[in-house]
Structure formats: structure tokens, C-alpha cells
Amino acid sequence: MTAQEKLQLKLKSGRHIAVGLDTDIKKIPQHLLKEKEPVLKFNEIIIEYTYEYAASYKLNLAFYEKDGSRGLEQLQRTLELIPQDVLTIGDAKRGDIGNTSNMYAVSLFEHFKFDAVTLHPYMGFDSVEPFLQYEDKLSFMLALTSNPGSSDFEKMKLDNGQYLFQQVISKVKDWNSRGNCGIVFGATNEKELLENVDSFEGLTVLLPGVGAQGGSLEGVVKAFKKSQKEKFLVNVSRALIYRSQNEDFGKAAKQEIISLNNRVSEVWHKG
């Protein structure tokens, strides 16, 4: 099954939430620290309780790479715990010259076997093309991010009247001949989302920033509903996986993702 097909099945069943497994040993419930591999145990329980309700798991490589080779081993073992029908996103934000991006594509798509990745667009077409050659995978290019620094460059105006992030969206649409391109659009930019959602034609959209960063879930769903597009994934990390610090943290995450799914459904089907 291709990444696009996996995602389509989840979206059709009303699942739009990507669970961010950005697992930080300093933030997991204390009782897990007595486990041999606390991070892996935490991920295992979160997956066990949420996989039926999740559209996707997004794993940020930084949280694993920080422990070097041992961390990447835990990343790999976490990926093996995720059921095949749930989309896996390697939130890697890579981007390099073609020769090197090719190595990153081998790493993320062949070694770790992610279904999808996130990429920096700054270096242009040949820096992302090695990823796009994997037709059955999805590549999300950063357009407008959820952080304050998005105003430093992404929101700068070009002399053609467009903002830089709009230019990125426009180029990514040109690169989407295989239908395997997406963009990252921070949910904290509600105004820009409303103004630009009509231009996302054909692209799958990954929206971080709901939860700890303050973006509105309802705002996101309303924008896509207005534009009659359903190819969107809302990532929630900290506000979901750290919902409880007690033994019941798995159950708490399950209740939270069910509640998030319900909130999406209410806005989508209302009126």
C-alpha cells in the first residue's frame, strides 16, 4: 500500500490527527524510569492505546539522534511497533545538495522505512528531488512554520508581490507531478491559512502547532472545510502524549485523541 493510499483510508474514516512521538525522557511519567528502556516503553504504550484512532505517527528525529546510535536504534524499534496501516512521518527537515539528499532519502525511506518525511525547501528543486523519486512515499516541504521565527524569512515579501512561503507553495505544486508532495503549514498562522487554503490544490497538508504552541484545531478544520479539501493532518505532540504523568498515561492519551477526533468531526459535519 502506498503512503497516499494509507493516508486516504484514514482520512476517509475521519482520522486527521498525527500523534507526535517526540519522546523526551525528562517529560515521561516518572514510574517508567525504572524500565530498562523507558523511552521505548513509553512509545509502546502510547501506540498501543492510540493506534486505532490515529491517522499517523510523526517521529521527530532530533529526539532520538540526541542519544546517537542508541537513539536511532530506539527510533527503529519504535517504528517496528507501529501497525502497517498507520502512516509514519519522519519529521527530519532535511535538505542538501542532490548527492547528499539522496543519502538522506535512502536513510529515511529505505533504512527506517518511513512512509513520509518533512523537508527544508530553501536549497530548491534538486535538494528535494531525490525524495520525490520515491513515488509511493510522501514528502512534506516546509512552507509556513508554526514558530515565531517564521516572520524572519518565510513571511518576507518578494518583488513579485508574493510572500516567500507562497512562492514555496507555488513551486511545490510544480514539483507534484507524481502526486507525492505535501506542505507543512503551522496551525498558529490561522489568518494566513484562511487566506491561502484555496491555493493548496493537490497537496497534502501537515499542520503542526495545535496544543503546546497555541494553534486552534477548530480553526484549521474550518479553513479546510471552507475550501472543500480533506487532505490535511493535524499534528499534536506534547498536549497528547504527556496528558497524564500517572500509570494511566496511555488511557489518557487515548481519551485525548478520541476527543480530538470528535472535535474535528463536529466542525466538519456541522451546518
Place this chain on the structure above:
Amino acid sequence: MTAQEKLQLKLKSGRHIAVGLDTDIKKIPQHLLKEKEPVLKFNEIIIEYTYEYAASYKLNLAFYEKDGSRGLEQLQRTLELIPQDVLTIGDAKRGDIGNTSNMYAVSLFEHFKFDAVTLHPYMGFDSVEPFLQYEDKLSFMLALTSNPGSSDFEKMKLDNGQYLFQQVISKVKDWNSRGNCGIVFGATNEKELLENVDSFEGLTVLLPGVGAQGGSLEGVVKAFKKSQKEKFLVNVSRALIYRSQNEDFGKAAKQEIISLNNRVSEVWHKG
């Protein structure tokens, strides 16, 4: 010794070459394939023959990450082979929201103990600040890269009359209050280098693109000489480490880096 001090000593002794240890098992001499760890053996020999002449070793993480945890172990063991007085650059091109960039900074500066890193500027200040908090390290932000795709966004004109890459350089200078910022400027952009080198005040410049990508070493040195700046590092990877496919590949790399050092010196001291 801080990264800045290490680099300063090398530059003062006329060493401006960064050796790119982008080691690809498909490109190393065939006789090494009988070794237990061919990539590590190759790196060991290249380092042994070149460390007296190199200003820096630049390791691109993609070439190691592609083998997952085993690859990162080889990266770590390669770093342990590099003498303490030679600057190590983790060519990682990272950049994420603050919370995550902090994890990458821990990975690159604390776990792997690189002296310097390369970063994507696209997401703005808070995406690079966790790295800049390490005062004794160097952070090179991508300004104008050496690849064809640099024309997709980096060379776009903003409505303030500047090109995007010039805006990046200007912002990086604002972020350089601790003196630990640098930029990446592709040597293939000789015209842009000549036009902009005077604006690099205070920044250390890493220039990839000489060798396999076609940039001119003499052109780079002339530009910096004209602007009376000596804080530049020219990276050479494939054209140096794969100079020979025979048993003498270490010696061939040594002759090549000596020749590169001489070519820098000739232009620098001429006329």
C-alpha cells in the same frame, strides 16, 4: 580551546581547506572492502595522511545516518580519530522549532562533540538560537548554496531590493553578538561572491563547491583577498578523498591537500 580559537590558529598558518569526509562505500578503493569496517578504515587512513595540512574535517551526517544506528556509531568513532586541534564540522543542515533544535544542538555539540555545525535558516531566529547559545562552538547558516536549486528561492529578489540570500547574511550578522556565527556560501557562485564578500563582516565563511561541483579555488581566494578577510574555509570532498583508487589513496589525498594549500598561498601572497 574554543572552535573560534582552533580555527584561528589554522587560518594563521595558511590552512584554509576543510576535508569533506563524505565517505561512500561505493566510492572507496575496492581493496578496503575486505576490511571489517571499510568506511572507518578509509576515514582513518585519510585522516592519518591529511591532518597536518587540514584546517578542518567536515562530516556530512547523511553519509552515516543512511546506515542507521551502525552508521552513527561509525561517525562517532571517526570523530574520535581526529586530532583535537583540527576543527570538526557536523554538516547536518538542521533547523526546527526551538524545542526541537535544542535536541539537535545536544546531539551535535554534546553527544557527537562537533566544534561546528551547518544550519538551515528558513525557519528564522528561534530555530537557530539553541545552537548559538553554545558560545564556544561555530554555527554556519546556509546563505547561498552551490547547487542549481539555489536559484529557486535563495536568489529570489525581495521587495526591499535584496536577494533572499543577502537578507539571510544580514540577519546572521544581527545574530552574531557572541561571534560564533558563520555562513555557507557556494564557491560555484563566483560573481555573487565577489559582489557580496565585503558584506561578510565578522562572519566565518564555509565555501563548498570546489572540485566535483566546479567552483574555482583561485576565484574564492581572490575574492577574500580583495576584501582583506581571512576567515574562510574551502571544503573539498570527492575531489580530494577519492583522488586514487589504489593502495596509495592516503598518500594521493596528502599530495592533493598540500597542492590545494599551495594554490591558496600563491594567490594570497601574489602581487
